[in-house]
Amino acid sequence: MRVNVYSQELTDEVLRIEKPSNTGITYSAVQFILHSSERLHHPPEDDDRSAVTFWLPKSVKRRERLAQAFEEAARLVRTAPRETGLD
Incomplete structure (x- = not known):
């Protein structure tokens, strides 16, 4: 599987989340929140934003x-040549 995240979707919001299962195990993840339009979220407190989640x-x-x-990955980001991509 390949997941492509475009630079325009990137944010600096990273969360640690925990989800208890019905087996009694609580799973933890690191979640990178992506930019999405506020028009997609009704009601506003419903946090169903796009994200990439690493369990x-x-x-x-x-x-x-x-x-x-x-x-x-952070080292590669910092040392990558400058591109003419979009921000």
Whole structure:
């Protein structure tokens, strides 16, 4: 699966969310909120904004590997050549 997020959709809003399941397990995730029109949300307190959600693994080792992948992504963003893309 490939997920494309265009620069115009990016925001700086990142959330940690937790969702309890009916099995008694609470799942945690990191969610990158994307820009979307306020006209899409009725009522306004209904937070159904677009987002990319990364559900966290259970083990400390796999969580650390995911954190390292995010850190590598941040390094790549900071060192990428300047583009003529849209903001």
